[in-house]
Amino acid sequence: MTTFTGTARLTRLALRRDRVKLLVWALAVPGVAALVAQSVAGIYGTEQDRIGYATTSAASVVARAFNGPVSGPSLGSVVTAEAYTMLxxxxxxxxxxxxxxxTRQNExxxxxxxxxxxxxxxxxxxxxxxxxxxxxxVLSGLLLAGVLIAGELPVAGSLALGAAIAGIGISFAAVAAVTAQISGTARGANGMAAAVVGLAFLLRAAGDAWGDVTVDGMRVVSAWPSWLSPLGWANQVQAFDGNRWWVLALTAGFAALAVGTAFALTSHRDLGSGLLAVRRGPAxxxxxxLSPVGLAWRLQRxxxxxxxxxxxxxxxxxxSVGDEVGSFVGDNEAASELIAQLGGTDELVDAFLGTMMAMFALAVAGFAVQSVLRLRAEETAGTLEGLLATALSRPRWLLSHLCWAAxxxxxxxALAGASTGLGYGLVxxxxxxxxxxxxxxGLVQVPAVxxxxxxxxxxxxxxxxxAVALSxxxxxxxxxxxxxGALLELPQAVLNLSPFTHLxxxxxxxxxxxxxxALLVVAVALTGLGLATFRRRDLAIG
Structure with a gap:
């Protein structure tokens, strides 16, 4: 018996356990890329439009920070710039x-x-x-390359982008392997890994924002901080422009080093514990x-x-970039019409700000889903069973968590609106x-969330x-x-499925x-239905 005995069987078990999640994962990344490619082809269909996009993106510090450095005026480069951050x-x-x-959750x-x-x-x-x-x-990267090739983008660039995105996933899988050894809880390990993702994003953004624009005005040479980040390395591949495959060696080396560190750490800790000792609380x-509302805040804060x-x-x-919208769009009528359609007005600045508020609503909806699903985490961890053994009722426990979610x-x-207003007000x-x-x-978005x-x-x-997968x-x-939805001109019946459409x-x-x-009434009715069904079912710990 070796330290790797049983790996094959545990891999089959993991694939069996996550078969649905892995399928959704493998289809989601290329699906998003395909939709972005289709929309970009419609908006920036001519070379003049793409040259305007590349020139404006290269000149905008904010665009470089959020989308990454642009790599020329080709259709593939524009698709990469638009889709890269999300992918x-x-x-x-x-x-x-x-x-x-x-790993950590199983322990x-x-x-x-x-x-x-x-x-x-x-x-x-x-x-x-x-x-x-x-x-x-690997599967997701291959499918990503496949959908781009099917969209008539160059084969080499499609494979380079697919490999770069897959490399990002592999790099941060290795990071998570390390954080799973350090933290004693799954929540802590995920938090540490997310912090590393955030740091990598900031390094990449700083390097691209401080980068230099080339003589032709359509490309950006990133500064050194971008080379310290796995997210930056993927950009430096320059898919659809330079196709610099050698940069992927940095990704492979980083992943190998992190995985080796994780294996070394597993030999220096006990099963079920992390390298960081759990801090003792006050006596x-x-x-x-002493109240369920206070406990819920402690868990959610x-x-x-x-x-x-x-x-x-x-x-x-x-x-702070609200006043740059006009220059960013330029003479591209398709882009102007898209922003106006998303923002609900022909006034580009207000349309842009309205679009930002809609994006913030979707982002905060992620928080709301995460916050409500804390209910399920408490149930599966077994802590809910102990709480309900006291005088605490199910409705009071559930509503205490929903209070802080709301x-x-x-x-x-409100903070999203105020901070956006502060940035735009300053300029x-x-x-x-x-x-x-x-x-x-910002507050207008609350009912939909x-x-x-x-x-x-x-x-x-x-x-x-x-509940977790479906949510x-x-x-x-x-x-x-x-x-x-607006880019693809989906039927109104499909758009109406989202509560955000009605805002x-x-x-x-x-x-x-x-x-x-109407949305508030729907929210209250759904919450009441969920509360009623929760009161009538058994606890499902597994």
Whole structure:
């Protein structure tokens, strides 16, 4: 018996356990790329449009920071610039979640100890998790390249982009392998891995923002910070332009070093514990923890504060480029019409700001889904059973968590509007007016997010074992409809499936009460249905 004994069987078990999630993963990344490629081909169909896009993107510091460096005026380069951030973050986060789920979470729930009683080597569980994630990333990268080739983009560039995105996933899978050894909880391991993703994004953004524009004005040479980030390396491949395959060696070397570190760390800790000792709490609990609302806040506060920082930074950044919209669009009528259609007005600045508020609503909806699904995490961890053994009732426990989910949603959207207004006010000269106007625009988005959260509560009450997968699938559907529905000219019946479709396009238009009240009624009704079903079912720990 070796330390890798049982790896093949554990890999088959992981593939069996995650077969649906892996299928969705493998299809989501190339699906998003295909939709973006189709929309870009319609908006930037001529070489003149693409030259204008490349020139404006290269000149805009904010565009370089968020989309990455542009690599020329080819259709493939524009597709890469538009899709890269979404594809990279999707691959990175899905990979970290998958590795932590099959390592640290298995230890936290006791599955690893049960498996360890069989003929299983010490390194087998981690090896199986990494092999499963590697297979998912390779398949996703191949499918991504395939859909781009089918869209008549160059074969070499399509394969380079697919390899770069797969490399990002593999790199952060290796990062998660390390954080799973350091932290004693799955939540902590995911948090550490997400922090590394955020740091990598900031390094890449700084390097591209500080980069130099080439003489032709259509390309950017990134500064040194971008070369410190796996997200930056993928950009340096320059798919559809330079196709620099040698850059992928950096990704392979980083992944190998991180995986080797993770295997070394597994030999220096006990099963079920992390390298970081669990910090002892105070001898007596504060009075706030004696109530379910106080306990719910204690469990949710880290997530809320983390989202608040991200929303504030993003809002300030997006607001500060509001006056660049006209120059960015230039003479491209298709792009102007798209922004006007998304934002609900022919006034480009207000249309842009309205589009930003809609994007913030979708982002905060991710927080709402995560916050509500904390209910399921408490149930599966077994802590809910202990709480309900006291005088605490099911409705009171559930509503205590939903209270902070709703307040967090409202607070984050208000913060998104206020920070965007601050950024735009600083460049337009009317800080108080813009902060007030866009704070209202942010709050207008709240009913749609609460309606989605209400649906998550229903799924938790009716289908607890499928609640997580179904909730995130619904969220992804809303994102795709919201971001690409107008581009693809989907039927109105399909667009209406998303609650965000029914929101007024504030600040481009005045807010109207009817759709907002209707969405709030739907949110309350769904929450009530979820509460009623939860009261009548048994706890589903597994």
């Amino acid at each position: 990279a973050l999707l691959a990175a986060l899905l990979s970290t979640f998958a590795v932590v789920r099959h 936290e729930t006791g599955r690893a100890e049960l498996l360890g009683s069989a003929v299983v080597g010490r390194h087998a569980p981690l090896s199986a998790a990494l092999l499963t994630t590697l297979a998912a990333n 007596t609990a504060p009075r706030a923890l 880290g997530v809320v504060l983390g989202w608040a920082v991200g929303v504030a930074v993003m809002g300030l950044s997006m607001g 307040l967090g949603t409202a607070g984050l959207l 337009s000269g009317d800080v108080p007016g813009e902060v007030a106007r866009l704070t209202v625009a 609460l309606a989605l959260a209400g649906l998550v509560v229903v799924l938790f009450g009716l289908l607890p074992r499928l 995130w699938s619904v969220f992804l559907l809303c994102v795709l409809v919201g971001q690409l 007024p396009a504030v600040p481009a238009t005045d807010p109207t009460a009817t759709p907002l009240v």
